[in-house]
Amino acid sequence: MLHLVALLLHCLPLAMGQYDICKSWVTTDDGPSWEFYACQPKAMRMKDYVTVRVDPAGITCGDPPERFCTHENPYLCSDECDASNPDLAHPPKLMFDSEDEGLATYWQSVTWRRYPEPLLANITLSWNKSIELTDDIVITFEYGRPTIMMLEKSLDNGRTWHPYQYYADDCMEAFSMPARRVRDLSTTSANRVLCTEEYSRWAGSKKEKTVRFEVRDRFAIFAGPDLKNMDNLYTRLESAKGLKDFFTVTDLRMRLLRPALGGTYVQRENLYKYFYAVSNIEVTGRCKCNLHANLCTFKEGSLQCECEHNTTGQDCGKCKKNFRSRSWRAGSYLPLPNGSPNACAAAGSAFGNCECYGHSNRCSYIDFLNVVTCVSCKHNTRGQHCQHCRLGFYRNSSAELDDENVCIECNCNQIGSMHDRCNETGYCECKEGATGPKCDDCLPNYYWRQGCFPNVCDDELLLCQNGGTCYQNQRCVCPVGFKGVLCQQSRCEADKKDCDGAASVHGSLGAVLLGALALQLRGWVDL
Numbered sequence: 001m002l003h004l005v006a007l008l009l010h011c012l013p014l015a016m017g018q019y020d021i022c023k024s025w026v027t028t029d030d031g032p033s034w035e036f037y038a039c040q041p042k043a044m045r046m047k048d049y050v051t052v053r054v055d056p057a058g059i060t061c062g063d064p065p066e067r068f069c070t071h072e073n074p075y076l077c078s079d080e081c082d083a084s085n086p087d088l089a090h091p092p093k094l095m096f097d098s099e100d101e102g103l104a105t106y107w108q109s110v111t112w113r114r115y116p117e118p119l120l121a122n123i124t125l126s127w128n129k130s131i132e133l134t135d136d137i138v139i140t141f142e143y144g145r146p147t148i149m150m151l152e153k154s155l156d157n158g159r160t161w162h163p164y165q166y167y168a169d170d171c172m173e174a175f176s177m178p179a180r181r182v183r184d185l186s187t188t189s190a191n192r193v194l195c196t197e198e199y200s201r202w203a204g205s206k207k208e209k210t211v212r213f214e215v216r217d218r219f220a221i222f223a224g225p226d227l228k229n230m231d232n233l234y235t236r237l238e239s240a241k242g243l244k245d246f247f248t249v250t251d252l253r254m255r256l257l258r259p260a261l262g263g264t265y266v267q268r269e270n271l272y273k274y275f276y277a278v279s280n281i282e283v284t285g286r287c288k289c290n291l292h293a294n295l296c297t298f299k300e301g302s303l304q305c306e307c308e309h310n311t312t313g314q315d316c317g318k319c320k321k322n323f324r325s326r327s328w329r330a331g332s333y334l335p336l337p338n339g340s341p342n343a344c345a346a347a348g349s350a351f352g353n354c355e356c357y358g359h360s361n362r363c364s365y366i367d368f369l370n371v372v373t374c375v376s377c378k379h380n381t382r383g384q385h386c387q388h389c390r391l392g393f394y395r396n397s398s399a400e401l402d403d404e405n406v407c408i409e410c411n412c413n414q415i416g417s418m419h420d421r422c423n424e425t426g427y428c429e430c431k432e433g434a435t436g437p438k439c440d441d442c443l444p445n446y447y448w449r450q451g452c453f454p455n456v457c458d459d460e461l462l463l464c465q466n467g468g469t470c471y472q473n474q475r476c477v478c479p480v481g482f483k484g485v486l487c488q489q490s491r492c493e494a495d496k497k498d499c500d501g502a503a504s505v506h507g508s509l510g511a512v513l514l515g516a517l518a519l520q521l522r523g524w525v526d527l
Helices: 002-015 171-175 215-223 230-239 496-526
Strands: 023-028 031-036 051-055 066-068 079-081 121-133 137-141 148-154 162-168 210-213 248-258 277-282 284-287 296-299 302-305 362-366 371-375 393-395 407-409 417-422 428-430 446-448 452-454 469-471 475-477
Touching (some): 121 302, 162 210
Antiparallel strands (some): 023 031, 066 079, 121 248, 121 284, 137 210, 137 277, 148 162, 148 248, 296 302, 393 407, 417 428, 469 475
16 A cells, blocks of 8 residues: 555656646637647556566466576575466466565566576567556566566557667677666657666665666656656657657567576576566556547556547547548647647537637637637637737748747837837838837937937038037037037127128138038939
């Protein structure tokens, strides 16, 4: 019981959490309707539903009966395996039974009495159903772990097999592969098939009995060591090619290639201490229902998804009859936190005749227009099929129409632009003098001061006169005795006669300078 409680606590972060509701009945201004969500079953102990096969024929001990001994007592071979005696038999089912009062029960192979012929055994676990691993696979060996073994997986009920992980006391010698640790993998190599030496070296028959396939360590690459950032893991499962399939299996196969040697070479004078013995196999996972079901039940000898979203099949892998107005699609973990249900829809129904590209779960029939339209488009989309972007957003050219990031905000500068809308390339409509995609810059001969204004002066055309200096293109700082926008006027504070004479001189000089400036501007325009 304590073992079960510990297992449940260990699996709690993965067994609970998001995506456990498939739909809810909601009421809006358009009336009541179902709102759909991506959903999945809870994790459970998959060994309770497994079918096991051990081969080759005759590999299980006891037929005929034989003696065996352990590495701890290699010459006291008083133990016996006898398939005809329930107290001495070690059939495959003992790998999955409950061990009462701490007494280990286990499957056991024949001894290596035919050495040097290899002692090979395959243990195949089948579910006749796609399952998604949510925790480590843990295999417990009695009397020592194999020095060489492989774990393989199948995605097609055993028709084809693929390596999952290699185990050896010397990876290079056994498989011509360098030894690696899962915890050293990166985000781009989280689904790499590797060879590990962590579970194969001799540590004594009473110590280190388990061999693991480290699912949690691979999850931790994305979700952190405590698996708290599950949102990032779910996002990566959707976006990283092949990652979701890496944790999906229909069958597992352990290929036992060389038994425990007790830390030494094979002692040919006593081959009765070399054999395989497996007491327990833990596989924790959930039924794969393509995010179209939150319940999975055992019916007619196999696991079945209780499909929602108008889907059907063992894995909810197709649309129900009369709900095939568009192609079936798996649900998606994205957008967080509820995902996209991608529900099947009925031909002729309001929801069925309308493709909303995953931006709406509801449709409405408009009687006087005789059309069906999506309701409450999300992700900043609009239109009958949520195929356009809302005002103030534009189409992301690098995203598909069903991408949640298909519409990008214009972000037009409120001062420099005419309004907050932009064209299909993201360029805003600018006020006079403003420029740039967001209208947050000024054209040449303009300066920015809460908007773009024409230059009063500059270093090229609008020159300050009579020794004046241009300040930030906004005004001329005139010397004493002159004034005006370009310092072109004399400021006379003497008596009127001298002032009139000075004004005449300076006026003439100003007229000459302004005339020269006009000629210069005319020449620039003609260019």
